[in-house]
Amino acid sequence: MDHDMIIGIHSIAEAIRNPERQIFEIVTTDEGFQEFKKRSGLRDHEIPLNKVRWLEGHALQEEAKKNYRDLDLEFQRVPSGIFMLVSPINIYEPTWIYNQLESRIPIKILALDQVTDAHNGAAIMRTAAFYGVDAILISAKGNFGLGPGFSRIASGATEHVKIVRCSALPKTITKIKELGATCIGLSEHASGTLGEMDHSKPICLVLGAEDVGMSHAVSRVVDTTIAFKPAGKIKSLNVSVAAAIAMEKIFGAV
Template identity: 30%
Template sequence: MARKNKSRGGHNPNRPRLWGKHAVAAALDNPERRVLKAWATRDAAGFMQFPPGLPLVIAEAPDLGRMVPADAPHQGVVIEVEPLEDLWLGDVLAEAPERAVLLVLDQVTDPHNVGAILRSAAAFGAIGIVTQDRHSPPESGALAKAASGALERMPWVRVVNLARALEEIAEAGFWRIGLAGEAKDDLKTALGPPRVALVLGAEGPGMRSNTREHCDALARLPIGGGMESLNVSNAAAVALYAASIA
């Protein structure tokens, strides 16, 4: 799937640094990812398949530790990359199979949560995730590490207007289900159509009212009385599993 150079790829002056074996290996395997430079311990350099011509600096583990956030598990390897180019929502929808699940995140901003959601989306066969450009985290080492390689494989569409995107998703034949703890129906009841868009809001405030209005149904996860709610990344994983077996 071709990525379009729109805003994230062409105008982001920051070059993310990714770390950890899975995140780095996935970036190296992604033909659409431009890797600029690598740093690695001698041991890590021995098993990481760095392409010929990539500038590589052999470094000690403490030196790598100073290149990443405190206590980040770099596992002996760090790379500097160009951000991936943007995807168009229309392209993702046009390539959707007859039976498909799409994730829509309404102002979920924590990079660890978004990374974990990318990982679950890849694990359960979602066709992509959609976020609002101004209210979602940029690519980063923390997000890529949480995604464990899924950042390079899962289509991630950033849009300006989420409500308009939800309208476009509906026009493509997707049944839009917003997850809300106070909903009357559980997710199993709301599922049914072969194309489903699962819409999740940020922890605490949940979905905004305009986002709710652009959902075809609201549904809740059948959580026991001992817990009021789940972390948004856990909720996404449960919802994706339910949709995958429906």
């Protein structure tokens, strides 16, 4: 893929602010551009007007369809009358995490095991950016994938949280542990609860898919597993909601 297509006003604005992104084109209607200027928080000089192409509403949607086809994605109507084409987001190798840990930098890592739903993945990414998570670790197989819909829901978070992709999540988590990080898995089947956190150490929070949880291979290598005990009749949570609660307890209590 030689470019990303970004939709959503806040996502476009954060990508424009990201110096690592090369802006190819902003496609917009007159109304969409005025709304973008009003809601993006960008100053006039920050918007690259030489990259803007104005279209009527129907023509913009047809142009969007072409880009969805180029990305081999199913078309979704573009909201707000604006989208942007930019250079792809950088996907990092696990060595980025290893280098941080070897430098004794107390980074925050979130590992997602078999979380394949893009809506959940994007919501988790947005919450991770809120809590200052440095990197989201995913497996090359069985991940949520990226795309325009993901960028819209993530609301610009992909510009602030590094995506690290590995070939084998259990092996990578084991290496992270060896380099001094505490790896905590969240599982509704766990009996443990969260004790006092040592925030001077790097922490890796591990979450599994909401239907099956963490894989056995990943469960075996984390330091500890914890569960949230329900106080009501509903016994489980959507994975993005569980992720938000876990990040508040683990990354927010500093």
